[in-house]
Amino acid sequence: MIEQWRILRLAFFLSAAVFFCHDVFAQCCSQSCSLTSGAGAGLLENRHLEITAFYKHSYSENYYSGRKKYKFENAPLTLDNSFYDYGGISLGYGFTKNLTFEVQGGYFGNKTQNYENGAWIVGNGFSDMGATLKCNIYRSKDSVLSVTMQAGGKFPTGSYNDYTPEGVRLSHDVQSGTGAYSVSGGFLCSIKIKKKQSVTLSSVFEYCGINPEEYQSGYSNVNLVSTGIKLLKGLSLIVMFKNENYASDYYYDLKQFSTGYSRLSALPGIAFEFGNEWSLNAMYEQPLFRYFNGIQFVQQYGVTVSLSKKLELKKKKHVENDSQKQG
Amino acid sequence: MKKVLLLSALFLLLIFAGCKKEGSYFPQSENSAIVPPPVDTTSAFSFTKLEIFPDVIEVGDYADVYATATGKNLTYTWYIGHGDLFGSGNHIQVGAAPCCVGGHQIKCTVSDGVHSEVRYVWIEIKNHD
16 A cells, blocks of 8 residues: 555655646746645645745747758857746645645746847846646446646736836747746646556647737647656656647737747656655756757756755544544 | 635746846947947927838848937837847847748937937838848
8 A cells, every 4th residue: 555655645746746847938827836646646645735936947049941050150149158047936736636726926036038149138027927627437346547627827917018227128038937827738647567667648738829019929738658666766868758749939910930830858856855745847958859940048957955845734533533533 | 725826826936036138139230330329319399300221131031221310318118020139229130031922111319308309210121031
């Protein structure tokens, strides 16, 4: 029973890690960083609250056109590198063992673009907030298979029209929000392939609305496959592959040629569980294959670190009830 | 729960303690042929001209935009719907990122605290050859 519980916990971590790997820079996508663990794929146990603080650093340094690197000739203002530091908090609550609700929000400490000629642009601020409802629709009696559906949305709480202190409007790429609502839906499936190993599959579609400046990010589909290997007591190795497909953006109903891409990335990571329901996780994101429409400045790598704590609410009441029963 | 939230906030505060503040910078070329127009602070408020050089650029290039205005304590606010702006005051640069191929309007608002006037210029960004 304890062994089965441990396997479930690992599966739950994997299924939750799925969300925390979505690209934050492409903001119009669900970026939940919850590392929910509990009652099913991506779900928390009944009346359990999970608080996760996370940090992500992403770094880019090359232009790509199609599958190949692109080098500008005689262009005085091209990017040398760009990066962002994003941190946030995710709260998840298990209403029942089959229904979990999550909200996420964060802050871009900086979104920086450095140019070859020494020019730079920096933006920062609160990101858009996201909310996701997850519902388990199937769980096999032997706990081999668990399927969870999810639906969510993002709210334009971040700034999409920020200016520098000197009164110059910051570019779209360094704004902390999108200014648009978005809706998403998908599924998450956890399959136990061995006694101590599970594979988690997920697919999430997202549709973004048009912001007040008539900009619309392309719709997206993000698919993940992941598994975990237990190394030591409380320490696990996470192996994950992510496929992202982003359609082109539109500005005033005009398709933006250099937007939209497909990418396959590997995300190795470690998960360390300690103390009373604490968990520390770190993941590295390395693109393996990519195809970009037009010419785009693309992510080189990403690193994510998160710290989470799970709390059982109304625990005291249960204890009181139990002692009353015993009495 | 308070302890967990406090710890989470501390975790994030530590991360962002050294982050750069919002802004932009563009190094001024010593060989620049165009000198920004001097601001006449003795005349009454007037926003006379908004110019761009050149008005057609390729991806990876940039254009200079100059605002000519008179009056005291002038402030300049610059806006572009989709594109990169650098600098501040009466002279800025607009960059041509690959994302922004097409025509764009640049809006400049000049104010002296009492009066305010708006002018526009147009820039065309072409694909890099």
